[in-house]
């Protein structure tokens with residue numbers, strides 16, 4: 001079984017997120033999502049999500065590409081997660097290109113092209 005992992009806030013879930021999850025799952029058989037907790041968002045990522053962790057987790061678990069959701073509490077948990085879950089491939093959108101190459105000794109690192117024209121901040125702006 002090939003395990004893939006990705007991380008994010010996934011707030012106001014949109015098709016850019018779902019396209020990322022679909023392509024990530026296609027790289028293996030089992031997809032784990034490290035979902036940023038509310039504390040991690042506000043303390044370390046300096047962003048507040050509209051939906052809280054429980055709501056974002058509920059939505060992600062309803063997506064057929066997602067097999068498991070774990071909390072992302074810290075920037076420094078990825079190596080431990082890769083080891084703990086025997087991850088074969090780490091995936092992130094291309095806005096993170098190169099930022100996680102430190103994982104290369106532990107697993108494959110894949111940056112997938114971001115979906116243009118959609119983002120949570122754009123949705124919020126458009127709705128304003």
Ligand code: C2G
Nearest residue numbers: 007008009010011016017020092093094114115118
């Ligand atoms: N994404 C995408 N296309 C978009 C918007 C987002 O492919 N139009 C991808 C991002 O590149 C990321 C994932 O969807 O891989 C989740 O996006 P965010 O929730 O914005 O993730 P982010 O806040 O960047 O958190 O430790 C990593 C961080 O937790 C990533």
